[in-house]
Amino acid sequence: TQLLEQSPQFLSIQEGENLTVYCNSSSVFSSLQWYRQEPGEGPVLLVTVVTGGEVKKLKRLTFQFGDARKDSSLHITAAQPGDTGLYLCAGANQAGTALIFGKGTTLSVSS
Amino acid sequence: GAGVSQSPSNKVTEKGKDVELRCDPISGHTALYWYRQSLGQGLEFLIYFQGNSAPDKSGLPSDRFSAERTGGSVSTLTIQRTQQEDSAVYLCASSPTRQGWNTEAFFGQGTRLTVV
Numbered sequence: 001t002q003l004l005e006q007s008p009q010f011l012s013i014q015e016g017e018n019l020t021v022y023c024n025s026s027s028v029f030s031s032l033q034w035y036r037q038e039p040g041e042g043p044v045l046l047v048t049v050v051t052g053g054e055v056k057k058l059k060r061l062t063f064q065f066g067d068a069r070k071d072s073s074l075h076i077t078a079a080q081p082g083d084t085g086l087y088l089c090a091g092a093n094q095a096g097t098a099l100i101f102g103k104g105t106t107l108s109v110s111s
Numbered sequence: 112g113a114g115v116s117q118s119p120s121n122k123v124t125e126k127g128k129d130v131e132l133r134c135d136p137i138s139g140h141t142a143l144y145w146y147r148q149s150l151g152q153g154l155e156f157l158i159y160f161q162g163n164s165a166p167d168k169s170g171l172p173s174d175r176f177s178a179e180r181t182g183g184s185v186s187t188l189t190i191q192r193t194q195q196e197d198s199a200v201y202l203c204a205s206s207p208t209r210q211g212w213n214t215e216a217f218f219g220q221g222t223r224l225t226v227v
Contacts, residue, residue, distance in 0.1 A: 042202050042218025097167035103153035
């Protein structure tokens with residue numbers, strides 16, 4: 001069974017701090033995606049990483065795909081209250097018929 | 112509309128009643144997915160449609176759950192004889208091609224189902 005484990009589950013920080021959240025699996029994924037979900041809304045795609053070792057930057061967010069394509073990380077520099085939300089990593093199941101999601105990291109950034 | 116639309120946004124039902132949840136995907140998207148999100152449980156895959164057929168319905172938790180899609184567009188998720196453990200947010204997503212690779216899934220806002 002393919003599982004994606006995210007850590008930490010909850011993170012509460014002050015504006016301006018840096019943070020990293022992790023997504024780990026014992027399975028190899030062809031690609032991993034990161035989504036962000038705000039209360040009352042559906043998840044919205046932030047990035048897709050495809051190549052092992054790949055690093056992608058989206059403004060203050062840096063995403064990395066592990067060399068072995070079993071893990072990924074999301075680093076936020078100088079967090080802002082607008083970054084508050086649930087961050088989910090996702091990867092395709094082996095049949096290619098669905099995205100498997102981790103349980104997410106709930107981030108709260110206070111000013 | 113431009114996005115995935117789900118209705119109703121909220122549904123409160125009595126235990127034992129049947130409910131229908133509707134999803135209008137983005138026009139032209141051939142792939143459609145239903146997920147369930149419970150507090151602290153992440154997104155649980157329920158079923159995948161490609162066009163009107165459902166090649167993967169492995170996530171449906173019991174035979175009380177069924178889904179259909181007509182005209183390659185609108186989908187309905189039906190829960191019969193609802194139980195309290197069915198309470199959750201039901202999310203629908205669509206994508207322009209077969210899922211599983213690099214395709215983005217576009218999610219609706221979800222239907223919050225509460226069984227009392």
